[in-house]
Amino acid sequence: MAKYPVDPTPHLPPGTSVVAPNPHRPQRGYVVLSGGVPIICDEWAIATLAPPVENEEYGDALEIIRHFLTNRRLPVRFTSRCGMGTALIQFMTVCDRDTAVNSGPYYIDDRVLRFVPQNRGINHREAVFTHDVWIMLLNYPLECWDIEAVTDAFVPYGSFLVWNKELSNRARILVKIRVYDILALTLSLVILSNSNDMGHGDSWTCPLFVLSYDLLGALTAEEDPLPPGGETPHPMPIQFNDVWPEPSHVPP
Template sequence: MANIVLNPGRFLEAGQHVQDGSPNRLPRADITVPAPQKQHEAYMLAEIEPQVHEDEWDVHRLQIRNHLQNELGIMVTHCSPHPLGVGLFAVRTTLIRDTLVAAFGFHYNGGHVVRFDNHDKGINWRVAHADRVGWIMFLGYPLDFRSTSYISRAVGLFGKLDYWQEVDAIPVRVLLRAYFDDVDLVPRRIVIKQFPNQGGQGESWTFGVFVLNNEFADLQPQDEDLPHVGAPPPPPDPPHHHGPAWDEINHHHGDEGVHLDSDKFLLAGPEVSVGRNEPVSSVASSYDALILPKAPVKKRDGKTILFDPVRRQSSRLRALSTDVAADPRMGIGKPRGKSAKKLKELAGITNLLSSGSILKESDFASDVHSETDSTPSDCSVSLLQKMGVEMCGLSLEEVAESKLGGQKLDLVPRPAKDEE
């Protein structure tokens, strides 16, 4: 706030007068508004030195306008009185205005110097603080005024609206975030008044204002670091990787014998004694968490299961398999038929069926199903002809049906070793 003294008499029209009211009149009212659009960038405020009485401002204002137009060759597009200075002037462009403002001043009547400022930077220009930001609750707020326009006007009495929660399960409550100067400057009650267009009796609504969580609004990050002078610093060293615990123990004990139980050492931690009754260092305990547990081994009837054919079968297939007898010819690595007899004879010659051997005579039992006749299945004559022509390159006469139906050839005897 600027404590300025203003004289309204110079700005009254004919027949107007001022009614000051009682001493209890409200000394001031604050309102916060958004930044306006700059539309008067060619306007400037004139101040003179040495100062003269306010009654002489009109004469000096005309002298300054004449000096700008006649002496400096600058067209003045506007000239009017101003309560805070000699007058308000406007030129053609913003560039000309900024040039005049940047100058130190101009002698215009031989005894006074005029200096120009921007139109919005007179003696009433002050800094405005918004040191706090936080949440505020309007309680008992009238429903018809729940809009950004009305809420922004209400907050403008003490601060600036930043955000408000439009969707709320409690309509008579308005939760908003705002910037304001101090908690003490936030009113406890706000009255919204509505007057009729023609004046007379209107309406008003009062609601409560409660300040909730808030903090300082001007918190800033740290300043940027200054660049390094000279060569850049070397990169940081990589973190030191400690070797396994037994490497440290071997390095500590040298070539001396170190006896430890690997399972107890990995699972017990620093309580295990190593070598000459010395406890394991803390480095050993840090590697205990890296030891993965052994995978459980499934056993059935005391035997380790290496392959379970029904593991991935559905319950329906397992139920059907119980009604079907197992085929004794199925198996992996089981000798059957003549092979079993020959292996049994070979085992007897080499004395593998002795009492201390792991092989037993029952392991070479012949399979009754292995001696069955393995006569090939019937095949059609047309298929045989097709196979003979396409695969063997025979002619049609050679694969005639009369030739394919001949008798079975006898086995050709092997020649004796003496005949070879």
């Protein structure tokens, strides 16, 4: 988790405001994407001017960035406000983006301009997944026997890997997931479904049992040394040694 200051004001839709958080709201929640990120955004970068730019100066700051990139023959395709810097910049190509990122920082009068890839901002941290876990979820509702529903059920805990779908036993599902914290797995999982616009819905409580787990990142054995004298590293059992021709029978 990354801790950093943020000002939501420039990004609010007209006529809206931020509701003060209840002191009992959880400080963080996790969502684990299964199958990786769905969209590639390699042409995008975060542009940051220092000293920081006030909200009222956004238009002028954007013009400074555009003018600078144009002079360096790095055309801009699209721009947007950014919650972690001065602006989001979409370059025409990934090569242009990398050139802007790798050649900085840049000094423009009394300001410093930096670019970082859009997915490497101040909100980025490394995520370490520790275990592959087999889970049995008992009394899982039959209405949710669907790959998307099963995947979504484990979003707070880890990345979905395998559903061992056995139609002979509808009392439970067996799922393998990759977790970032095995201790975060709860003793039961409550499946919620909203059924109408009045806010009513259904919930099903499913006991969660860990069946087995494997620690990720364990070191494997080192390579074996080669046998001396050029012998094969894959010798046959003694009783099969006679399948090899005698040296005198080997064709020249």
